[in-house]
Amino acid sequence: VATTTGRDTQIFDLIAKEHHRQESGIELIASENFTSKQVMEAQGSVLTNKYAEGLPGKRYYGGCEVVDQIEQIAIDRLKELFGASWANVQPHSGAQANTAVFLACLQPGDKILGFNLAHGGHLTHGSPVNISGKYFQPFFYGVEQETGLIDWDKVEATALKERPKMMICGASAYSRDWDYVRLRAIADQIGAVLLADISHPAGLIAKGLLNDPLEHCHIVTTTTHKTLRGPRGGVIMLRNDFPNPFGITTPKGDIRMMSSLLDSGVFPGTQGGPLEHVIAAKAVAFGEALSDDYTEYAVQVRKNAQAMAAAFVGKGYKIISGGTDNHLMLIDLSSKGLTGKLAENTLIKADITVNKNMVPFDTKSPMVTSGMRVGTPAMTTRGLKEADMERIVDLMDTVLMNADNDAKIEAVKQEVNDWMAKVPLYL
Numbered sequence: 001v002a003t004t005t006g007r008d009t010q011i012f013d014l015i016a017k018e019h020h021r022q023e024s025g026i027e028l029i030a031s032e033n034f035t036s037k038q039v040m041e042a043q044g045s046v047l048t049n050k051y052a053e054g055l056p057g058k059r060y061y062g063g064c065e066v067v068d069q070i071e072q073i074a075i076d077r078l079k080e081l082f083g084a085s086w087a088n089v090q091p092h093s094g095a096q097a098n099t100a101v102f103l104a105c106l107q108p109g110d111k112i113l114g115f116n117l118a119h120g121g122h123l124t125h126g127s128p129v130n131i132s133g134k135y136f137q138p139f140f141y142g143v144e145q146e147t148g149l150i151d152w153d154k155v156e157a158t159a160l161k162e163r164p165k166m167m168i169c170g171a172s173a174y175s176r177d178w179d180y181v182r183l184r185a186i187a188d189q190i191g192a193v194l195l196a197d198i199s200h201p202a203g204l205i206a207k208g209l210l211n212d213p214l215e216h217c218h219i220v221t222t223t224t225h226k227t228l229r230g231p232r233g234g235v236i237m238l239r240n241d242f243p244n245p246f247g248i249t250t251p252k253g254d255i256r257m258m259s260s261l262l263d264s265g266v267f268p269g270t271q272g273g274p275l276e277h278v279i280a281a282k283a284v285a286f287g288e289a290l291s292d293d294y295t296e297y298a299v300q301v302r303k304n305a306q307a308m309a310a311a312f313v314g315k316g317y318k319i320i321s322g323g324t325d326n327h328l329m330l331i332d333l334s335s336k337g338l339t340g341k342l343a344e345n346t347l348i349k350a351d352i353t354v355n356k357n358m359v360p361f362d363t364k365s366p367m368v369t370s371g372m373r374v375g376t377p378a379m380t381t382r383g384l385k386e387a388d389m390e391r392i393v394d395l396m397d398t399v400l401m402n403a404d405n406d407a408k409i410e411a412v413k414q415e416v417n418d419w420m421a422k423v424p425l426y427l
């Protein structure tokens, strides 16, 4: 039982177990990654003790001289990384970043148009169980059943019909790039604000490996912990600030710029005090992401994803859209007679972690699903290359094709553990 006086062995023993789990298995959850030790060191620092409501230089608390510098460095590094002109690094998570944007731009009941969750979108883009779908009126676009691709003409038709106040692009399980030029042209026709949520591929975008949303989308949000490899958190960015399109004025009658509305959308709109320890960890991660090492990493993440997709296709698995432009892929397991649930639960027995995922037009429930999502950010951080991806797919296929054979699964688990012991994560 935990005590309040001594070391809390109950919790630290569990942390040690989780450390072991992360080191000994193959991690393929596309939204996960392994931060550096210095990112964790910053997050586990005395900064957790500090209140700092407000922004650098404009706080509601004393004693913020040091955290002001840290938060400003985080902002400056993020701006450099993405070529942004303005950034807020305070959102506690990706969902918080999106909620702050909604509060800044929308009124309750306004229409929004997002990518269908059941086709790879995210909860925060209008799902009825999320604030975005409860407080606003959501409409959705999706992928085509035959191609697995978004048809931009259909997005345009829906936008022109419904005339949403905000259009949202970005996804949690879409392996292809986005046509931001086209989306902006659609948004301009109806005077909608275009939000890009680049939580998943942010690291590849930062390194110019995918289309640049900042040039074309009014507002960009991202999490910091997926491909970006930072601490868990969110950020909001603008490249080109603009007067808010809905005529919200200050008490003096000035039209407020979007950056100022977004700052207020975060605090005091949807959050209290910023997590300065997390912001310091974000600053460290952004610094790392500015390095040439990270550029090599991002390039390898995509090479690995392409090698993995090719290996799956080679073994007769169906990848939605046929392949990947980014760090992840969505695999339809129905042709193999498997469900996502069975795949996830069987692979974990061999210490291989994936998540079950709905595929577009899925006939199974979200708790069962016909698919699984896999991504390469975490295993690329461990130094694995293209040939290793083929080996991982071999191991996964052995497990999936022998789901009832405990001895075979145990042998794969042994191989996974022996392999991972040779590529230690945190020395």
Ligand code: PLP
Binding pocket: 031, 092, 093, 094, 095, 096, 122, 124, 170, 171, 172, 197, 198, 199, 200, 223, 233, 234
């Ligand atoms: N947006 C997208 C596209 C995501 O994939 C996610 C997380 O999976 C989020 C937002 C939410 O991020 P968080 O879990 O940090 O709230």
